[in-house]
Amino acid sequence: MSVTQPRRSSRDWSRFATPAWCYAFMLPALVLAALFTFYPMVMSWVYSTVDWNGFSSDIEFVGLANYRELMSDGLFWDAFGRSLIFVLVGTPLRVIGALLVAIVLNQQALKLSPAFRTMFFMPVVTTAAIVGIVMTFIFGPYGGPLNEVLVSLDVVDAPVDFLGDSDTAIWAVLLTHTWKNFGITMIYWLAALQTVPQSYYEAAKVDGAGAFALLRHITLPVLLPFAVVIIVLTANENLHAFALVQAMTAGGPFFSTQVIEVYIYQTAFAADATGGGVPRLGYASAAGCFFGTAALVLALIQGIAVRQTSRMRKQLKA
């Protein structure tokens, strides 16, 4: 329509030509989002209803059969349970630990605070897969540095094969994941702490409040609304540990660290590891869709639950 309008002045030109420019400017981002977010999102649901090994053109529609099979798949539910452990143990560990560190680093008297913050944050920027490989050496039973320290301190008599023992491997992986991403949660808390007005502290100090009273009556109440977001974000991150786990243990030994993402990957692309031998892309898609929905529901429940508790606490105070 702008083409057919005669150009009378520069003002008219801008009024008519701008919409075309606007659509043109949105095009690259829309194409990227359509190709790599919306199309795959929809297609993963479509794939979840087929039986397909990935390399042949032999794709068979099976309806909800994949989902039905999933419900009685012991390997899947075991993996689901391990991801739940990551959320239920990893989230409080990191959220509370990071809050403590953030409160300490937020003290204005602490001159070295920026340097400490840098060190705590450093693992966050590094490549998870590479960190996973390095950690297999750190945890190693034959002269690995962790075992060297534990043996020389007489904590253990003989070196422990942390990643080779199916009782300890998941905790070693969970601790590594917590350590690697600790800095993100810490930065969230530090950003939240910045919103506490310094004048509150000064006023309370004049009134003779101690450090604990300041924490309990000023810091924590201000932080509470942020806690919802931080808990949900951290919990969600604990569901996504694929690179680290795959690099550290590839889900072993005896599936003991096979969290859900590793299970799905191995079902789709590395079928030898799950024993089947044939890659099952449709079945893996069904597992992914089921898991993605469960994660979303989990996040919603968490959000609502935390908001309810904070509302109840407010009512109790009032």
Added chain:
Amino acid sequence: MVRATILSVVLVPICLVWIYPFIWMVSASLKTNAEVFSGLGLFTDVVRLDNYVRAWNEANVGRYFFNSVFVTVFSVLIAVTATSMIGYVLGRYRFRGKKVIIGIFAAAIFLPEGYTIIPVFDLISKLGLTGSLWGVTLAEAGGAHVVIILLFAGFFAQLPGELEEAARIDGAGFLRIFASVYLPLAKPVIATAVILQFMHSWNDFLLPLVLTLSQPDLRTLAVGIYAFKGEHLTDWSGMAAASTIALLPIILLFFFLQRYFVESVAGAMKG
């Protein structure tokens, strides 16, 4: 004051233990294989740079490094260009369909993800990009980028409109006004966008792993070194050297731009 000193004395060793894995990695990369697992000493008498030469040439780390740089540089360019452009028009102009566009992007956050890597894998091969680094690059740059688009839109929205009026009187068109008047002002948002996309592209694992399953030459550092570990279980110092090559660029970048890194991550929460 006393309390701060005591806290510092406690925190220094904690922080050193915290980053010990990285110190150990660099130290091991300078030792012989026999020295790596003999005792806790971090220093060696002889610094062995041949580990780096071996990793770079024999383990193909040189090629993987090039691949990672290619994928990272071009995916950053593509993603930042696309997000700044859409952020600019969403932030500054009114046009029909704007609300629909915003709604579509908002939906991206609230829809379950599914297992998107399989369709992406399929898409890249349908586009005929399986044998080229552009497949990985595009897939890394792709996505809805909701947070970054919102940051750009918010930033451009609060800039004064007089700049545009003045530029138009000087005869500048839509493109020039964007590229030489408004975009240069958005440096803080550009820095955030570059850092978030850089961290994503350099560190990503699943996507390049799946897209290069049958193309070992296209592996990025993360995937290549992961494969190297499976093949050379006993070359620990070579592994440590390869790992150092992969991690050093992003760690150095972090040290130089740490303020931006920290602000980017904190900003992502607010978004």
